[in-house]
Amino acid sequence: MAPFNRILLCYDPAIEGRRALRSGALLAQQLDAETHLLSISDFAWWSNGFDVLSPVKFDADKQAATDILREGIDALRAWGVTARGHFALGMAVDQIPRVANTMKVDLIIIGHRRGGTVARWWAAGNHILLLNRVSCSVLVQTGQ
Numbered sequence: 001m002a003p004f005n006r007i008l009l010c011y012d013p014a015i016e017g018r019r020a021l022r023s024g025a026l027l028a029q030q031l032d033a034e035t036h037l038l039s040i041s042d043f044a045w046w047s048n049g050f051d052v053l054s055p056v057k058f059d060a061d062k063q064a065a066t067d068i069l070r071e072g073i074d075a076l077r078a079w080g081v082t083a084r085g086h087f088a089l090g091m092a093v094d095q096i097p098r099v100a101n102t103m104k105v106d107l108i109i110i111g112h113r114r115g116g117t118v119a120r121w122w123a124a125g126n127h128i129l130l131l132n133r134v135s136c137s138v139l140v141q142t143g144q
Contacts, residue, residue, distance in 0.1 A: 004107040004137070008100050009083070010092070011072040016111030020141035021072055024109040025079040035083040036103050037072045041065035045104045062089075097133035109139045129136045 009024040021037075030033040039061065042074050069085045076083045086103075088095035100108050131138065 004031055004033055004049070005035065006036070006103060006105045006107075007101060008036045008038055008095055008096075008105040008108045010038050010040070010108065010110040011068070012039065012111070013068055013142060014111065015070065016141065018111075020109050020111035022079070023141050025076050025081045025138075027030075027107075027109070028081050028083075029079070033068075033106075035076065035081055036105065037069065037083045038078065038086045038088060038096065038097070038099050039069035039072060040088045040089055040090065041063055072094060074133060079087075081084050093133075094128045096130060100134050100136060105136050107137045107139060112140045112142050113136075 004027070005070070007024060007028050007030075009021055011021050024035070041064075066087060069087050073083055073085045080094050088099060096108060096110070
C-alpha cells in the first residue's frame with residue numbers, strides 16, 4: 001500500500017506552481033495515487049468595500065482562475081495523470097485545509113518562491129495555520 005493514496009496539488013501558473021505540479025504529477029504516477037488539483041482565487045477585494053466595481057471585473061477574474069485550473073488539468077493529463085479539478089474562492093489558508101479535509105487527502109503539495117506571494121503568505125505565520133488545520137503531510141516545492 002502506498003503511503004500517499006490521495007494527493008492534493010495546489011496550483012498557480014507561476015514557475016514554482018508549475019514545478020510543484022510537475023513534482024506532484026511524478027509522485028502521483030509513482031504511487032498510483034488519486035490526484036486532485038486545486039486552484040484558488042482570493043477575491044477579498046470584492047467583499048472589502050469595492051462593491052461599486054463592475055461585476056464584469058469579477059466575472060473576468062473568475063474566468064481567468066478557471067482557465068488556470070484547466071491549464072493545470074491539461075498539463076497533468078499530458079504527463080499521464082488524471083486529476084479531479086477543484087476551484088475555490090477565498091484565502092489559501094482557509095481553502096487548502098477545507099478542500100484537503102473534505103477530500104481526505106494524505107498529502108498536499110504546494111509551490112514556494114522566496115519573496116513571492118506564497119513566501120509572504122507563508123512567512124506571515126499562515127504556514128502554522130495551514131499545518132494546524134490539516135491532518136496530512138505537506139510537501140513544499142521550492143523554486144530552486
